[in-house]
Amino acid sequence: MKIFLWVTFLMLIGVAIFAVQNSAAPLITIRFLLWKFETSLVYAILGSIGVGILLALFLWISKAIGSSAQKKDLHKEIGAA
Numbered sequence: 001m002k003i004f005l006w007v008t009f010l011m012l013i014g015v016a017i018f019a020v021q022n023s024a025a026p027l028i029t030i031r032f033l034l035w036k037f038e039t040s041l042v043y044a045i046l047g048s049i050g051v052g053i054l055l056a057l058f059l060w061i062s063k064a065i066g067s068s069a070q071k072k073d074l075h076k077e078i079g080a081a
Contacts, residue, residue, distance in 0.1 A: 019046060 025041040 015046070015049070018042070 022042040
């Protein structure tokens, strides 16, 4: 568990350094359906990383809940036998 926390901490440090070094990056235009707005490149990249992390987390949670329910059902079957 400690290794995971250290790796996460080092990744966060890397992202912070990346954000600070690229804060003066040129503006880019993002178009999505009817929306259109300008933002810094670093914010677009960090936003994409954040969305990816959230999607992975939601998929992991749904898998964990399904696995837990399946485990609970198997324990009931073993107890009934």
